[in-house]
Amino acid sequence: MSDMSTTVDFNAYPDSHGRFGAYGGSYVAETLMAPLAELTEAYLRCRQDPAFIAELDRDLKHYVGRPSPIYHAERLSRHVGGAQILFKREDLNHTGAHKINNTVGQALVARRMGKPRIIAETGAGQHGVASATVAARLGLKCAVYMGEVDIERQKMNVYRMKLLGAEVIPVCSGSRTLKDALNEALRDWVTNVADTFYMIGTVAGPHPYPLMVRDFNAVVGREARAQMLEQFGRLPDVLTACVGGGSNAIGLFHAFLNDAGVRMVGAEAAGEGLATGHHAASLAAGRPGILHGNRTYVLCDDDGQITETHSVSAGLDYPGVGPEHAFLKDLGRAEYVGVTDEEALAAFHLLCRQEGILAALESSHAVAQAIRLARQYPRDALVLCNLSGRGDKDVHTIAAREQVAV
Amino acid sequence: MSRIDDRFAVLAAASRTGLIPFVTAGDPVPEHTVALMHALVDAGADLVELGVPFSDPMADGAVIQHASERAIAKGVGLGQVLGWVEEFRRRDAATPVVLMGYLNPLEIHGYARFAREAVAAGVDGVLVVDCPLEEAAVLQPLRAAGLQQILLAAPTTAAARLGPLGKAVEGFLYYVSVAGTTGNRHMSADDVAVHVAQLRQYTDKPVAVGFGIRDAAGAKALARFANAVVIGSALVDALDGATTAAAIAARAREFLAPIRTALDTP
Numbered sequence: 001m002s003d004m005s006t007t008v009d010f011n012a013y014p015d016s017h018g019r020f021g022a023y024g025g026s027y028v029a030e031t032l033m034a035p036l037a038e039l040t041e042a043y044l045r046c047r048q049d050p051a052f053i054a055e056l057d058r059d060l061k062h063y064v065g066r067p068s069p070i071y072h073a074e075r076l077s078r079h080v081g082g083a084q085i086l087f088k089r090e091d092l093n094h095t096g097a098h099k100i101n102n103t104v105g106q107a108l109v110a111r112r113m114g115k116p117r118i119i120a121e122t123g124a125g126q127h128g129v130a131s132a133t134v135a136a137r138l139g140l141k142c143a144v145y146m147g148e149v150d151i152e153r154q155k156m157n158v159y160r161m162k163l164l165g166a167e168v169i170p171v172c173s174g175s176r177t178l179k180d181a182l183n184e185a186l187r188d189w190v191t192n193v194a195d196t197f198y199m200i201g202t203v204a205g206p207h208p209y210p211l212m213v214r215d216f217n218a219v220v221g222r223e224a225r226a227q228m229l230e231q232f233g234r235l236p237d238v239l240t241a242c243v244g245g246g247s248n249a250i251g252l253f254h255a256f257l258n259d260a261g262v263r264m265v266g267a268e269a270a271g272e273g274l275a276t277g278h279h280a281a282s283l284a285a286g287r288p289g290i291l292h293g294n295r296t297y298v299l300c301d302d303d304g305q306i307t308e309t310h311s312v313s314a315g316l317d318y319p320g321v322g323p324e325h326a327f328l329k330d331l332g333r334a335e336y337v338g339v340t341d342e343e344a345l346a347a348f349h350l351l352c353r354q355e356g357i358l359a360a361l362e363s364s365h366a367v368a369q370a371i372r373l374a375r376q377y378p379r380d381a382l383v384l385c386n387l388s389g390r391g392d393k394d395v396h397t398i399a400a401r402e403q404v405a406v
Numbered sequence: 407m408s409r410i411d412d413r414f415a416v417l418a419a420a421s422r423t424g425l426i427p428f429v430t431a432g433d434p435v436p437e438h439t440v441a442l443m444h445a446l447v448d449a450g451a452d453l454v455e456l457g458v459p460f461s462d463p464m465a466d467g468a469v470i471q472h473a474s475e476r477a478i479a480k481g482v483g484l485g486q487v488l489g490w491v492e493e494f495r496r497r498d499a500a501t502p503v504v505l506m507g508y509l510n511p512l513e514i515h516g517y518a519r520f521a522r523e524a525v526a527a528g529v530d531g532v533l534v535v536d537c538p539l540e541e542a543a544v545l546q547p548l549r550a551a552g553l554q555q556i557l558l559a560a561p562t563t564a565a566a567r568l569g570p571l572g573k574a575v576e577g578f579l580y581y582v583s584v585a586g587t588t589g590n591r592h593m594s595a596d597d598v599a600v601h602v603a604q605l606r607q608y609t610d611k612p613v614a615v616g617f618g619i620r621d622a623a624g625a626k627a628l629a630r631f632a633n634a635v636v637i638g639s640a641l642v643d644a645l646d647g648a649t650t651a652a653a654i655a656a657r658a659r660e661f662l663a664p665i666r667t668a669l670d671t672p
Contacts, residue, residue, distance in 0.1 A: 028536055
């Protein structure tokens with residue numbers, strides 16, 4: 001850890017322009033400057049409004065099912081033979097992932113702004129489902145942009161969104177995955193700014209999204225910090241979470257950032273291996289650039305063209321990452337490492353057999369990293385892993401990959 | 407005076423409305439890009455706007471997205487685009503050339519390096535779609551090197567921002583006629599007239615109007631109040647599929663001729 005990180009107050013970021021050091025900002029077309037300013041103003045008002053916070057807390061408790069437990073995976077820990085592995089069970093939330101923390105919050109902001117229509121982008125479909133869910137609950141119209149490739153590999157979530165009354169719009173440009181869905185959602189927003197609220201699903205995009213989405217997910221770390229002190233009498237030694245855009249990771253990390261003794265490791269999708277070029281590890285293998293409205297680490301070629309990514313998990317298949325993670329990486333406050341498809345799948349199976357938990361493929365990357373970390377620490381050390389989503393949606397992908405007919 | 411300022415001064419002196427065609431560099435055929443630029447000038451272009459292909463053109467509609475994808479698939483990048491401008495300049499020292507694109511290619515190329523190379527190639531101005539005034543500090547090396555910074559105003563632009571925008575803009579102010587992506591079809595000339603009149607309270611620079619202009623009638627409707635009109639998607643669409651330099655030039659001429667005539671007919 002660098003000396004600098006011990007003197008930085010991480011709660012002071014982003015600044016009023018949405019910058020986390022050299023990262024973040026609002027790199028968008030002129031037409032979006034006004035709606036972003038309107039959203040920033042509305043959100044900053046909500047953030048300080050006790051009535052808003054009370055309503056959000058009520059929804060998180062009674063609709064989402066918070067707090068989610070911290071579960072001590074004793075059998076897995078014994079099997080690994082190192083530190084104790086603990087899971088923050090975001091997979092137990094309503095709709096099956098941490099994504100609902102953010103959409104419940106943004107839906108309340110949208111309602112206060114009087115926007116009757118919600119749009120969202122989705123990769124694995126978890127954010128799409130979470131958006132469709134809150135739209136149904138508040139009676140808002142909802143359109144979800146999803147790459148054709150992702151629609152094919154996440155059929156169950158596509159159907160769930162339709163059951164919830166959302167329109168799923170296939171995106172057939174570019175690599176036909178999450179980044180293209182984001183482009184298309186931005187195009188929709190720019191065309192329908194008057195009545196539409198764009199519900200971004202991760203801590204990327206222009207200001208205020210990295211701030212707002214972080215705030216709504218930071219409940220994960222706030223709860224976890226209190227639960228650790230209550231259940232274990234101390235903070236964990238190390239945190240780990242998977243990082244695509246990075247919302248579940250920042251959600252877990254944020255409340256611990258000023259605890260200098262807590263190490264943080266983000267697990268990015270190394271796909272077929274960082275050396276093969278077929279991966280989605282923007283922080284571990286990318287460089288600073290500009291994508292989707294913010295400066296951050298991106299995967300691109302020497303012409304600045306964003307490159308196609310690969311991951312077995314649709315939710316991590318993204319060539320950028322939230323700007324706050326870029327900031328934490330440069331400061332040395334968090335480390336980011338790659339976990340391959342194979343390692344994630346092995347962790348998925350091990351967790352099924354050792355603990356009876358079927359984790360999402362995205363979260364399985366974090367599980368693999370937790371196992372790695374546990375091996376590096378003594379038995380009395382505590383590794384806290386964000387189990388960000390459940391894996392029901394991935395059963396068909398796994399079966400197909402392992403050539404099993406379902 | 408820059409080429410852009412010169413050109414608008416000449417247009418104003420002759421009470422003419424400028425015609426600014428946009429094409430994506432490298433589309434439809436990379437090797438014919440320079441020939442296409444000359445053809446645009448021959449067909450009456452006052453300024454050429456050359457799109458630098460980008461993989462994630464979030465402000466562009468389907469037509470320009472696909473043109474970008476086609477060009478990138480053929481390996482077109484910033485280096486080649488600058489080479490084409492340099493080649494164009496050997497035969498045409500007068501027509502201003504503006505590069506339009508997104509920030510990441512410049513960021514990766516390096517701002518200072520790009521500024522040096524673009525000036526040497528004969529580029530006059532740069533319009534970076536995803537770099538609003540609030541983030542434009544990164545473009546300072548371009549400005550310092552003499553590349554004029556074209557800025558956009560949109561129907562949604564808040565009045566409070568028009569002052570700083572009008573002061574910072576160089577060359578001309580590009581007014582986005584509709585809240586939407588390029589190629590949008592729902593532009594109302596009367597609404598645009600009201601907005602352009604408002605813009606003129608904040609800037610003495612010429613105002614070009616773009617997004618949503620598809621033909622002679624659309625261009626003509628703007629001619630009474632705009633200093634120039636920009637036509638992109640419809641032209642890119644018209645060029646799509648042409649393979650020889652002669653065919654590309656013929657289509658460019660065919661497309662622009664009636665627009666030029668309409669703009670020049672009182």
